[in-house]
Amino acid sequence: MDYKSLPKPFYILAPMDDVTDVVFRRIVTECAEPDLFFTEFVNVDGLQSAGRDRVLNKLRKLASERSTVAQVWGKNPENYYKTAKELVQMGFVGIDINMGCPEKSIVGNGCCSAFILPENRSLASQVIEAVQSAVEGKIPVSVKTRLGFNEVDYSWHEHLLKHNLNMLTVHARTRKEMSKVPADWSKLEPIVKLRNQLSPSTLIVGNGDVTSRKQGFELASKHNIDGVMIGRGIFTDPFVFAKDSPWQDYSKEQKIELLKRHVELFDKTWMPGERNFDMLKKFAKVYINGFDGASDMRVHIMECKSAQELLEHIKTLQ
Numbered sequence: 435m436d437y438k439s440l441p442k443p444f445y446i447l448a449p450m451d452d453v454t455d456v457v458f459r460r461i462v463t464e465c466a467e468p469d470l471f472f473t474e475f476v477n478v479d480g481l482q483s484a485g486r487d488r489v490l491n492k493l494r495k496l497a498s499e500r501s502t503v504a505q506v507w508g509k510n511p512e513n514y515y516k517t518a519k520e521l522v523q524m525g526f527v528g529i530d531i532n533m534g535c536p537e538k539s540i541v542g543n544g545c546c547s548a549f550i551l552p553e554n555r556s557l558a559s560q561v562i563e564a565v566q567s568a569v570e571g572k573i574p575v576s577v578k579t580r581l582g583f584n585e586v587d588y589s590w591h592e593h594l595l596k597h598n599l600n601m602l603t604v605h606a607r608t609r610k611e612m613s614k615v616p617a618d619w620s621k622l623e624p625i626v627k628l629r630n631q632l633s634p635s636t637l638i639v640g641n642g643d644v645t646s647r648k649q650g651f652e653l654a655s656k657h658n659i660d661g662v663m664i665g666r667g668i669f670t671d672p673f674v675f676a677k678d679s680p681w682q683d684y685s686k687e688q689k690i691e692l693l694k695r696h697v698e699l700f701d702k703t704w705m706p707g708e709r710n711f712d713m714l715k716k717f718a719k720v721y722i723n724g725f726d727g728a729s730d731m732r733v734h735i736m737e738c739k740s741a742q743e744l745l746e747h748i749k750t751l752q
Contacts, residue, residue, distance in 0.1 A: 448665030617642025
């Protein structure tokens with residue numbers, strides 16, 4: 435896929451661990467499909483180790499998927515190179531390098547948003563160059579990052595743009611801010627100006643606090659952004675990418691049916707032990723809300739121990 439052929443603005447479902455697996459991507463496709471999907475975070479060092487099988491299921495995708503980007507993270511450039519070679523063969527439409535995750539243990543290990551720090555930028559360059567070398571121009575290479583580490587630092591984005599990335603996604607908060615303050619999309623504007631000067635072909639994507647397609651369009655138009663990434667907004671509306679979402683008018687029965695569909699797909703897709711069943715429970719807050727008794731219903735769902743038990747419980751709700 436050539437990202438330049440995407441509409442303006444285009445919309446992306448953000449990578450979220452234990453959320454954007456092959457099952458949820460199918461559910462979102464059936465509700466309202468974005469222009470691009472991102473996988474969960476895939477650790478290249480784990481993938482190229484004896485623990486490979488525990489990581490590999492994060493790359494499970496359907497043959498019918500034509501717009502899924504693999505998001506990778508890790509520390510070793512050689513493992514990025516080897517993984518990128520594999521991802522091209524697997525049929526992903528792009529590779530995105532996670533240089534923005536703020537999770538303390540990951541950052542402490544020198545990965546993700548730790549790359550923002552000046553002392554780690556040489557390694558960041560090695561990582562990007564390893565992936566670009568591996569794909570040989572066959573698929574796009576992008577980076578997802580933040581405004582800075584402890585404070586906004588545009589020298590970081592300048593550093594990244596010198597690598598002629600196909601796309602750069604910026605979460606409109608610093609690593610220090612986590613998600614504790616509102617995303618400030620106005621701070622993306624200097625990055626757009628840097629792009630125009632250094633790498634005009636790089637698409638700039640904004641991320642942070644978008645809860646509707648309309649809001650995303652307004653933000654992209656106001657700040658001259660090419661694309662919009664939506665993460666947590668999907669938890670408030672599975673149809674968030676629709677031009678006219680029907681979610682507000684969904685009945686209790688329709689919401690329960692959508693949960694059932696998700697659980698059935700999970701049960702058919704994953705063998706026992708392949709994925710933690712608890713990841714499925716978090717979706718209860720997506721579907722089971724907005725009607726009388728929803729809170730009590732979610733409590734009972736949380737008590738279920740398997741997909742089959744949850745499906746049996748859902749029968750009692752219909």
